[in-house]
Structures are given as C-alpha cells and as structure tokens.
Amino acid sequence: MIHGMYFSRRQFESLRDDGRLKDGRGGAVRFGYKNVPGYLDNTLFARLVETGQIGTTGTSTDLVRQQVIRSFRGQRNLVFAALSGEEPPQAKRNAQRRETR
Incomplete structure (x- = not known):
C-alpha cells in the first residue's frame, strides 16, 4: 500500500473547501500532515x-x-x-x- 493520507470522498470534498488548507498561492489547496485535521x-x-x-x-x-x-x-x-x-x-x-x- 502507498504511504500517506486516506480520505473518504465526503471528507475529501469537505477538506477541499476548508480554509485551513489554503496555502496562500492564489487560493490553492494543499493537503499536508501539518494542516489536515484528520485522516486515515x-x-x-x-x-x-x-x-x-x-x-x-x-x-x-x-x-x-x-x-x-x-x-x-x-x-x-x-x-x-x-x-x-x-x-x-x-x-x-x-x-x-x-x-x-
């Protein structure tokens, strides 16, 4: 299996719209261990x-x-x-x- 973060589709869609994941570069969304509140x-x-x-x-x-x-x-x-x-x-x-x- 691949090392990383796993999300349900519903969780991914919710996180995609979460302001905590915006990295300040034109509103881009960045998923990372420091800013994602929870994952599998x-x-x-x-x-x-x-x-x-x-x-x-x-x-x-x-x-x-x-x-x-x-x-x-x-x-x-x-x-x-x-x-x-x-x-x-x-x-x-x-x-x-x-x-x-």
Whole structure:
C-alpha cells in the first residue's frame, strides 16, 4: 500500500473547501500532515475494509469501478482495497465466534 493520507470522498470534498488548507498561492489547496485535521493511514484504511466497516455494494460498487477506470486512464495514482470471496468480513467472523462460545 502507498504511504500517506486516506480520505473518504465526503471528507475529501469537505477538506477541499476548508480554509485551513489554503496555502496562500492564489487560493490553492494543499493537503499536508501539518494542516489536515484528520485522516486515515494505510493500516487503518485496510483494517476498516477488512472488518467491513467501510466499503460499497451494488450501485455504489459500479460507481467505484468507473472511478478506478478513469484514474487508470488518466495515469493517476490510486489505492483500492477489496474484500471478495466466500469468507465473510472479520466483523461477521468475530460475531460468529462469540455466538459459539
């Protein structure tokens, strides 16, 4: 995974309009560790996906797929985490373990 800051789309859009991120050069927005009030790191992002606390299903997944394709076509960096297969998310596995005790 890429080292850095991870944002939900809603958080990114909110921060983009936050005056604390303006760097004084024509109103440009600059995201940095010193001026962003909160963010996810790669470890926490992966953990939230693994536990099923963030992610998409259905139509939202189709939207994410389109955004991924656009990012690749635009030669931009992208970090994407996916949980697939038959194994349920960790949160559900934990709940099942608690039920069998």
